[in-house]
Amino acid sequence: MFKLYLDPGHGGSDSxxxxxxxxxxxxxxDIALRIRDILNNEYNNIEVNxxxxxxxxxxxxxxxxEANSWNADYFLSVHCNAFNGSAQGYEDYIYSGLSDSSPTAQYxxxxxxxxxAVNELTNRGKKKANFHVLRxxxxxxxxxxxxxxxxxxxxAxxxxxxxxxxxxxGHVNGLERAFNxxxxxxxxxxxxxxxxxxxxxxxxxxxxxxxxNGIPSFLHETTITGDTWYRVQAGAYSSRSNAEERLTAVKELGIEDAYILEDQGESEVTGYAIAGSVVLSPQQMDQFVRTVNPDAPALGTYYLTFGQYYGLRGDVTFAQALxxxxxxxxxxxxxxEQNNFAGIGATGPDNPGASFDTPEDGVLxxxxxxxxYASTESLPDQYPLVDPRFDLVERGSAxxxxxxxxxxxxxxxxxxxxxxGLYENIVNTSIDQLQNILEQISI
Incomplete structure (x- = not known):
């Protein structure tokens, strides 16, 4: 267990x-509370006092x-500087009695x-001082x-x-690397x-x-279907129950349209399974594609129905079709006219691939x-086999x-x-559109 004593400087009568x-x-x-929250929410085996x-x-x-009696592993004191209005930049201090080869200096x-690496300030260097908290x-x-x-x-x-x-x-990144x-x-x-x-x-x-109102938050800029949106993020948690507690606190401030967004990060791209439940509704799928192509067919219901029956993520499959x-x-x-939404069998201009009688058959x-690709099980028999290349696939290879x-x-x-990436855009657009509607209703 790594024990961090986190010290926001000054306070109360000492501004x-x-x-x-x-x-x-x-x-x-504010900075210290953010450090604490990141550590508590994203790391194991750590205590912050x-x-x-x-x-x-x-x-x-x-x-x-308090830090000494608690037997902290590290003391981190967070401050800002002031001089004459012209000095600027970042610097940090360890105790003046320590050598540059000491463990403290290495940390x-x-x-x-x-x-x-992240603070966008002039680097004023690494320094030493006889400050009380260091000594x-x-x-x-x-x-x-x-x-x-x-x-x-x-x-500013x-x-x-x-x-x-x-x-x-930046502070958390340093702690992670210094203390593994x-x-x-x-x-x-x-x-x-x-x-x-x-x-x-x-x-x-x-x-x-x-x-x-005591809830640290920040802006996250994102681009959705070419438009820039500014999201206000009031916390990120590895535990959903912790996120729900924060959501309740936000709503108690009168922000009724706050919501929880699941973010699986970079690993989502490398480990996102083909099998799974559908998140988006048919209306959300159809509404999204028509923001790009107003004449797009309404296929969301088919992707939902067939996806659920075969146990696949029909909404991600819809993104594949797009x-x-x-x-x-x-x-x-x-x-x-081919109703071939997956490019099945298409290899080039001379071989445009399979054709299907109806859009429903094309989705099926x-x-x-x-x-x-995703399963080695036999094909369930509620619907007829309409994929002409089903038996050519190496079963369970994806x-x-x-x-x-x-x-x-x-x-x-x-x-x-x-x-x-396209699927994420659909999900994010659907959430933001819903929130925008709620905001309009509340006005």
Missing amino acids: GATGNGLQEKNIVL MSRTTDTYVSLDQRTN RDIMHDEII ESFMSALLTENGFIDHSGDS KLADATYRQQVAR LEKSASDTLYKVIAGSFQDRENAEERVAYLDS HETDYFRFTGVVDE AHIQHLYA VIWVDLNGKWAVPGDQYAQMIL
Whole structure:
């Protein structure tokens, strides 16, 4: 178990540095709380104890005495700087009595590199000082000075919640590398989304409102069908129950349209199974494709029905159909009249592949062809076999989507990644459209 004592500097009657309408005590508390939340939500075998979690005064002796009696493994003190309005940048400190080859200095070197990699500040270097928290702590200790609050450029960054999240992430990256922290086994993060806006100012107002009520949040910019959206994220958790607690707290502030977004991260692309349940409704599938192609056929019901029957992710299969047919515009070698939504048997202009009597049969063939790849079981007999190439597939050779790379599409080394990226766009668009409707209703 790694025990971190996390110390936001100053607090209460001690405001710390001030400048440009900001107080150090508030900025560093926010950054520290974000560090704590990232560690608690994304890592195993770690305990975080904080000198303060609210705007209260804590003496220097209280801070080090508590860390020492708790037997912390590391003492991390978070601060901002001030001088004359012209100084700027990031620097950090270890105790002046330590050598550059000490374990504390080695930890500091790693922390410094990881923080500088993300904080977009001038690098003022690695320094030493006789600060109380560095001298009196029994364990290795580091004090970070995250920009000059009285410098216009540094303070503009520090005033931005999204930037403070970035700084917190840099500290966590350093801790992970310095102490070999173990990330949670689950690749799924449950993100609490407290609003999605096309107007950045509206999103920033939502962030400010949440922060003023004790809920750290930040903006995440995303592009959906060519449009830029600003999501307000109020936490990300490896445990869904923790995400639901945060969601409840957000809704208690009057944000009724907040929701939880499951994010399986980069591993989703490498491990996303073909078998599984459908998330999207037929209406969401059909509505999405018609934002690109108003004349697209309504096939969502077929992909839902057949997907459920064969135990496959019919909505991801729908995304595959969009990729294969260019959103049912059929700009490749397959013609619309073929009802071949998966490019089954199509190898070029001289061989446009199979044809099916109806759109329903075309979807059924698509699902059956995918079933042949994903399963070694016999084909269930409720529907007739309409896929002419079912018996040509190596059964069970593609259990996850990326297994289709080089099989369904040749060479196709990014084939599944493109499908899953398109699927993510459909899901995100559906969520944001629903939230936008809810916002309009609440106005």
